[in-house]
Amino acid sequence: MFEYLNGIVAFKRPExxxxDVNGIGYKVYTSLKTYDKISVGEKVKIYIYNYIKEDAFKLVGFLEEGERELFEMLIGVSGVGLSLALAILSTFSMNDLREIVLNEDYKTLKKVPKLGEKKSQQVIIDLKSKIKKLNLLSIEGFEEKSNINLIEDELYLALEALGYSKKEIDKLISPEEIREFTNIEDAIKGVLKKIQKRS
Known part of the structure; x- marks a missing residue:
């Protein structure tokens, strides 16, 4: 049984x-979202779900433990196997899927190919009580606590350390302006330039 793999992405395909782990190649099935996030030649840590059936043993990989946990919930639903569970995770982000389930939005969920209305309703029934218990950060990782939110948090801390209050910071820069920055260094420089112009 595998808990995770630490290795290099030798090749990637949508399915x-x-x-490559120390010269041994492992075939790992992933969602399309994971496929998009990994690059050939990149070192990755992939959390593994050991999918064992009478006629098959497959390794299913995830970049986040929370995604693996959600996958386990999905394949626990009657009529949802490996392919359909990965199709669901390929179609929706972790946070979107959580909202769909909690809002009982089976019409959106049934957009997943081959899922259909009845299975969509069953997924929602089976997951609703379970998905509430999942920590959003553990589910979503970098998506739930987005880069934008991290930059905003760090910006406030940095400016407060310089003696500015939260009210003063809010007057200096809006959330919309913060979204224009891709890293904390540029965000701080941008705010300091505004301060200089006002002084």
């Missing part, structure tokens, strides 16, 4: 990727 599965090859992970």
């Amino acid at each position: 599965y990727s090859g992970i």
Whole structure:
């Protein structure tokens, strides 16, 4: 049984990727979202779900433990197997899927190919009580606590350290302006330039 793999992405395909761990290649099935996030030659840590059936043993990989946990919930739903569970995770982000389930929005969920209305309703029924218990950060990782939010948090801390109050910071820069920055260094420089112009 595998808990996770630490290795290099040898190749990647929409359905599965090859992970090289010390010269041994592992075929790992992933969602399309994971496929998009990994690059050939990149070192990755992939959390593994050991999918074992009478006629098959497959490694299913995830970049986040929370995504693996959600996958386990999905394949626990009657009629939802490996392919359909990965199709769901390929279609919706972790946070979107959580909102769909909690809002009982089966019409949106049934957009997943081959899922259909009845299975969509069953997924919502089976997951609603379970998904509430999941920590949003553990589910979503970098998506739930987005880069924008991290920059905003760090910007406030940095400016407060310089003696500015939260009210003063809010007057200096809006959330919309913060979204224009891709890193904390540029955000701080941008605010300091505004301060200089006002003084």
